[in-house]
Amino acid sequence: MVGMSYSSSGGRRGGKQEIASAVSSHILPTSATMVGVCMTVLSIGRLSREGSLGLFIDKTLAFCSVLFLCGAVLSFASIRSRQGGRRYEEWAEECFLIGLVAATLSAVLIAFALG
Secondary structure (H helix, E strand, O other): OOOOEEOOOOOEEOHHHHHHHHHHHHHHHHHHHHHHHHHHHHHHHHHHOOOHHHHHHHHHHHHHHHHHHHHHHHHHHHHHOOOOHHHHHHHHHHHHHHHHHHHHHHHHHHHHHHO
């Protein structure tokens, strides 16, 4: 078939769609895992912290969970979309990176709260 390339999974895909789903296929499982990590830290933190810093950390982790969920949904949309997949992938990347920054901020705050 002219103009079509084959992906490593054996399926046919257009060149741009294959590139768009390359990053999205990594964002989707990683974002889902990070939602679980945030939920675990939230539940463990609920058992041991009190005060305004603990409340701020909880809110930040909840915000991270929402960002990672958005990243997962957008990367899924990017993989499944026939048109506009690249746009969804860019949004997924932005959500994922903002979520990582916020999760790192939470980790630093937890370290200072424990110390």
